Amino acid sequence: MTVAFTDQxxxxxxxxxxGLAIExxxxxxGTSRTTAYRTTRTTRTTRSIGELLDQHGIHITPAPSPPGPLRVLHERVLAEDSKATNKIKAEC
Incomplete structure (x- = not known):
């Protein structure tokens, strides 16, 4: 699964x-957790992106806490993931 460069x-x-989690x-x-993780790891270490941000004086610092709607989204994703895991276990 690939993610467009701008989305990466x-x-x-x-x-x-x-500080939004990978899930x-x-x-x-619309991608897998593995692809999202690899994308963040690769993009952070890609020299050209780091250089581009530096040239424009952009330094990404973590927010003190995620905005409320994103916290809600994160909780919902974890709940859905938990439901899917329970269904798989129940059917085995």
């Missing part, structure tokens, strides 16, 4: 700035 950057900024990011961008 946005996904990484949301993760770094808002809700994967849901927001």
């Amino acid at each position: 950057v946005l996904l990484t900024v949301l993760h770094q700035r808002l 809700p990011l994967a849901v927001l961008f």
